[in-house]
Amino acid sequence: MRYRLSLPEPHTHLFHVQAILERPGPAPELVLPVWTPGSYLVREFARHLEGVEAEDGEGGRLAIERLDKQRFRVAAGGAKRIVVRYRVYANELTVRTCHLDGTHGFLNGAAVFLYAPGREREPHAVEIEAPEGWSVATALPGGPTTFTARDYDELADSPMELGRHRVVPFTALGKPHEIAIWGRGNVDEARLADDTRRVVETLGALMGGLPYERYLFILHLTEKRKGGLEHASSTTLNVGRMQFFPRDQYEETLGLFAHEFFHIWNVKRMRPAALVPFDYGREQYTRLLWWFEGATSYYEGLALARAGILDARRFLRSLGRALTQLERTPGARKMSVEEASFLAWVKLYRPDENSANSAISYYLKGELVALALDLALRRAGSSLDVLLRTLYSKYEGRGVPEDGVEATAAELLGADAARRFFDRHVRGTEPLDLDLDQVGLRLRRRPAQAFDDKGGSPAKNDEERPAPGWLGIDLAAGPKLAVAAVREGSPAHRAGLYAEDELVAEDGFRVDRGALWDRLCERGPGGALRLTVFRRDELVEVTVPLAPWPDDTVWLEAVEGPSDAQRAAFEAWSGTRWPGR
Numbered sequence: 001m002r003y004r005l006s007l008p009e010p011h012t013h014l015f016h017v018q019a020i021l022e023r024p025g026p027a028p029e030l031v032l033p034v035w036t037p038g039s040y041l042v043r044e045f046a047r048h049l050e051g052v053e054a055e056d057g058e059g060g061r062l063a064i065e066r067l068d069k070q071r072f073r074v075a076a077g078g079a080k081r082i083v084v085r086y087r088v089y090a091n092e093l094t095v096r097t098c099h100l101d102g103t104h105g106f107l108n109g110a111a112v113f114l115y116a117p118g119r120e121r122e123p124h125a126v127e128i129e130a131p132e133g134w135s136v137a138t139a140l141p142g143g144p145t146t147f148t149a150r151d152y153d154e155l156a157d158s159p160m161e162l163g164r165h166r167v168v169p170f171t172a173l174g175k176p177h178e179i180a181i182w183g184r185g186n187v188d189e190a191r192l193a194d195d196t197r198r199v200v201e202t203l204g205a206l207m208g209g210l211p212y213e214r215y216l217f218i219l220h221l222t223e224k225r226k227g228g229l230e231h232a233s234s235t236t237l238n239v240g241r242m243q244f245f246p247r248d249q250y251e252e253t254l255g256l257f258a259h260e261f262f263h264i265w266n267v268k269r270m271r272p273a274a275l276v277p278f279d280y281g282r283e284q285y286t287r288l289l290w291w292f293e294g295a296t297s298y299y300e301g302l303a304l305a306r307a308g309i310l311d312a313r314r315f316l317r318s319l320g321r322a323l324t325q326l327e328r329t330p331g332a333r334k335m336s337v338e339e340a341s342f343l344a345w346v347k348l349y350r351p352d353e354n355s356a357n358s359a360i361s362y363y364l365k366g367e368l369v370a371l372a373l374d375l376a377l378r379r380a381g382s383s384l385d386v387l388l389r390t391l392y393s394k395y396e397g398r399g400v401p402e403d404g405v406e407a408t409a410a411e412l413l414g415a416d417a418a419r420r421f422f423d424r425h426v427r428g429t430e431p432l433d434l435d436l437d438q439v440g441l442r443l444r445r446r447p448a449q450a451f452d453d454k455g456g457s458p459a460k461n462d463e464e465r466p467a468p469g470w471l472g473i474d475l476a477a478g479p480k481l482a483v484a485a486v487r488e489g490s491p492a493h494r495a496g497l498y499a500e501d502e503l504v505a506e507d508g509f510r511v512d513r514g515a516l517w518d519r520l521c522e523r524g525p526g527g528a529l530r531l532t533v534f535r536r537d538e539l540v541e542v543t544v545p546l547a548p549w550p551d552d553t554v555w556l557e558a559v560e561g562p563s564d565a566q567r568a569a570f571e572a573w574s575g576t577r578w579p580g581r
């Protein structure tokens with residue numbers, strides 16, 4: 001299969017594509033994927049196709065018939081080749097979709113390139129005709145204008161950035177790396193390259209080398225919040241243009257780099273057997289996403305700590321924040337992380353106001369299950385590092401069976417201990433059992449001190465303020481004071497405050513965020529709020545009796561006077577210096 005891609009009028013957001021198939025047979029089918037690997041949602045890419053027509057390559061029109069929303073059949077007769085022309089509307093700026101405008105073009109192969117069923121294993125070449133002065137950044141071999149993938153999977157796994165992007169190169173463990181940056185912002189490119197190199201070297205050392213010839217980070221600086229998608233030899237990262245300062249935000253951005261990069265091993269070169277081969281036409285189900293996303297999220301923090309970017313205090317704060325988030329998710333008591341993995345297509349990728357009450361993220365819980373498993377393995381004289389490398393040595397280039405992670409953990413922990421762990425934490429919904437004492441830590445709890453208190457650190461000294469009463473709502477981001485979600489079993493849930501209610505007054509007086517917090521402190525547990533809300537543009541009054549704020553804010557504290565063994569275990573695990581005296 002060969003493709004010609006052109007973009008004669010980038011402002012129209014249309015990619016013009018010719019798909020050329022030699023020796024097509026009498027009635028070849030061509031198909032556009034409905035999803036792209038790594039992002040478990042049926043996106044129906046075909047809704048952006050238009051103007052589909054076919055010819056025989058010598059000017060003769062051929063009939064083309066739509067078989068369903070994503071499949072076409074060409075009446076090729078005895079033609080030696082077919083050329084299918086179409087346009088793809090590209091105006092969705094995410095890491096999984098396509099975007100084309102006057103400044104650049106970005107594409108994911110699955111959203112643009114038709115494939116011929118039965119011919120996916122053949123090489124797929126793309127010739128790109130870009131505007132004057134534009135260049136192409138992609139992990140595919142070839143260039144500057146023609147690139148060849150060894151098969152359709154590699155084509156779909158190799159996003160392309162077209163434009164006048166800046167390229168920041170660096171070398172890590174002897175291999176060339178590039179960061180191709182589109183968009184402007186407050187990024188210090190030299191520092192970003194240097195920190196990224198440290199992350200790459202840390203993870204490369206962990207996994208025994210870098211399994212590629214060349215690696216590409218495509219970085220989009222936009223107004224949007226962060227997002228990333230992993231590929232075998234590249235990644236696309238969408239980052240808010242001002243996410244490089246202050247330090248907290250910069251560390252979050254580096255965490256995204258570490259996360260997507262770690263996937264080159266964990267989900268790209270070894271992936272669930274249920275996703276082998278990829279079926280681009282429909283959902284594929286696995287119970288292992290908690291491992292492939294959760295363990296990756298866990299190594300995101302560990303990589304930054306071991307690379308010397310996070311110190312012990314900041315590393316522990318990030319774990320404490322994740323524990324706090326889990327604590328505030330009632331769905332964690334209803335849905336196991338295995339079920340969350342299985343239902344990714346309709347749960348994690350289709351969140352709504354009830355998600356926290358009914359479901360759990362396999363990223364969040366998976367990260368913390370990985371922590372619990374690491375601690376259990378360390379107690380048994382092993383570690384998650386060893387489990388990861390053992391898994392990788394068994395399954396590199398192959399599929400991991402649904403019981404593969406547990407079976408490998410059983411080799412290191414013993415079969416009974418592994419079964420107990422997986423029953424409780426992976427198949428079950430019981431509270432996490434964290435063996436923190438061995439690394440000199442203990443888990444502490446307190447009530448939140450503000451609406452945006454994410455936890456991870458001890459209470460700030462605030463003796464002046466009485467304890468606030470608890471409503472049990474999350475506030476929406478944005479200028480309106482609106483309810484984003486109502487926590488199950490909370491006072492607001494019982495009293496009938498709804499998601500999307502806009503809070504306008506309490507006891508007849510206007511409230512904003514600050515005033516609402518003050519009223520909660522003033523009335524305290526046992527008091528009540530008389531709230532006036534707009535609900536579907538109608539004023540409604542809801543009185544909510546307040547409860548004591550739950551101890552759902554968590555942090556990890558270093559023990560006083562740790563033993564040498566605890567201190568050494570902490571430092572071996574985190575790669576950082578012991579945080580206490």
Ligand SMILES: [Zn+2]
Nearest residue numbers: 259263293296
């Ligand atoms: Zn991921």
